Amino acid sequence: xxxxxxxxxxxxxxxxxxxxxxxxxxxxxxxxxxxxxxxxxxxxxxxxxxxxxxxxxxxxxxxxxxxxxxxxxxxxxxxx
Numbered sequence: 001x002x003x004x005x006x007x008x009x010x011x012x013x014x015x016x017x018x019x020x021x022x023x024x025x026x027x028x029x030x031x032x033x034x035x036x037x038x039x040x041x042x043x044x045x046x047x048x049x050x051x052x053x054x055x056x057x058x059x060x061x062x063x064x065x066x067x068x069x070x071x072x073x074x075x076x077x078x079x080x
Contacts, residue, residue: 023059026071027052033078040078048074 030052040048055070 023055023064023067023071026068026075027056027059030071030074030078033075037078044077048077051077 030048034045034048051070051074055067055074058064058067058070
């Protein structure tokens with residue numbers, strides 16, 4: 001029973017860590033696309049940078065779901 005509990009807790013912690021790591025990957029992807037993309041208006045660039053900053057702040061405060069939503073919005077603007 002104890003062994004199963006330990007395994008469950010480890011899996012749970014691993015899944016949270018993996019989920020949190022996705023935020024960092026999204027931030028890197030945004031940064032790379034910003035370096036490559038030259039045809040953005042000042043308004044678009046401002047909005048993307050604001051969403052990225054909000055996503056990073058949410059990540060730092062532990063709200064990874066919110067972070068991912070913000071970062072995906074920024075990526076959608078870059079792709080769109």
